[in-house]
Amino acid sequence: MKKSLLILALLFALEVHAQDAALRVGVIGLTHTHVHWIFGSEPRGEIDIVGIVEPNKELAQRYADQYGFSMDMVFDSIEELITKTKPEAVTAFGTIYEHLGVVRAAAPKGIHVMVEKPLAVNMEHAKEMQALAEKHNIQLLTNYETTWYPTNHKAYEVLKKDGTIGEVRKVMVHDGHKGPKKIGVNSEFLDWLTDPVQNGGGAIVDFGCYGANLMTWLMDGKRPNSVTAITQQLQAENNPKVDDESIILLQYDDAVAIIQGSWNWPIGRKDMEIYGLKGTIVAHNRHDFQVRISEGYDGFEEERMTLKERSAPYDDPFAYLAAVVKNKITPEKYDLSSLENNMLVVEILDAARESAKTNKTIFLNK
Missing domain, CATH: 3.30.360.10 (Dihydrodipicolinate Reductase; domain 2)
Incomplete structure (x- = not known):
């Protein structure tokens, strides 16, 4: 009986730790300058940027110089980032057309996605993204400045x-x-x-x-x-x-x-x-x-x-993403x-x- 209680207590402690730990996030693309937002948000503590996908290494180096991250965490593909860093969520900061590709890569692996507005370039892309999100039970959120x-x-x-x-x-x-x-x-x-x-x-x-x-x-x-x-x-x-x-x-x-x-x-x-x-x-x-x-x-x-x-996590998109993924918030x-x-x-x-x-x-x- 005591052993069972100990195991339950340990599992509860691990769950609490997981809830409080920073969300592991991958950044997909650097060509959308709203990406400065997530780099500025990371020091708050709700998220931890574990990797970046950007084939344009000159562009990536400019951001690395500004924000002090290592180029070792910059990858050429989403697949490489996922394999090597195992993010819980990814954020899309490339073109709107590329949003579909991000969801295609992330959703089947159970990785949640936040894209910059709008969701997709057209309804054909949007419907496929929706189907993937629902099939694989991931959150697919869209970020607008005015939401906050x-x-x-x-x-x-x-x-x-x-x-x-x-x-x-x-x-x-x-x-x-x-x-x-x-x-x-x-x-x-x-x-x-x-x-x-x-x-x-x-x-x-x-x-x-x-x-x-x-x-x-x-x-x-x-x-x-x-x-x-x-x-x-x-x-x-x-x-x-x-x-x-x-x-x-x-x-x-x-x-x-x-x-x-x-x-x-x-x-x-x-x-x-x-x-x-x-x-x-x-x-x-x-x-x-x-x-x-x-x-x-x-x-x-x-x-x-x-x-x-507004109070946290309703004042920042990435704090909000972390809260949703960790089931602290259920979006209406x-x-x-x-x-x-x-x-x-x-x-x-x-x-x-x-x-x-x-x-x-x-x-x-x-």
Whole structure:
């Protein structure tokens, strides 16, 4: 009896240790400059980067010099990284087109995956990724910068839980900057970000995905009845192969969304406006938040606040990944990072590209 109790205690201790240990993570690709985020996050302690896949050794050396890791942990293939380092999860920081290949390599080995937004370049890729994730019972998460904004979560709370502004009728989401070349992204990132195959499009994909993701969350996973989009190329000299200006209109039974993703904003922005029956919510940026309640024709009562960062692990994508993999968090079905949400995002983006190409509204089957 005592021996059995001792074994149970030992197993419990090992389980607790596994829960508290840093998640072993492999980084797949360095051509997406959002990869700086994971290197900056590692010192928090929730993750341990055990290996990197990057065939471009000159690029890898630049990151090694900046962050102080050994080139011995840089591999040429995902298979080599998995065999030699045995990660529990991998994060994709290559092209959007390459996301499918990461899932093909990782999922059959039970390795969880987080990709940078959007989930995939098209629904064909997305459906295969979903099937692999479900077959092999892995988490397949998508990371957006705006997922970690306290203002967006406060907006959700005020809209959905408090009911302060009444039922939503219109949402406007604005994302983007001056354009990748104008803001000086490195050549390795610029080459594929402005490629219609590797990125799936230009600004309509790069920044249109943010609004589709947020709207899907706010609408509890409801599919829009229709998608209408226009695109333009206002910087042909900088983005010769892709659009750099996009507007996506989503129509629901009782609400509409206007998503403006652009590489032509004079000032970079990621903000959202929500209009309800009784008032408005504005998430100006990561921290600045505003609510207005209607009074009469054009009067209003206003509250402004500056929000603090969310508590861990809800303040960082890789801390969140670790918590999900270790079963400390169970994502809700249409959470911002969830597979269900991001499958719909890709469906919306596919419809938006088709709409812009054909100059027609695309109606989605209910």
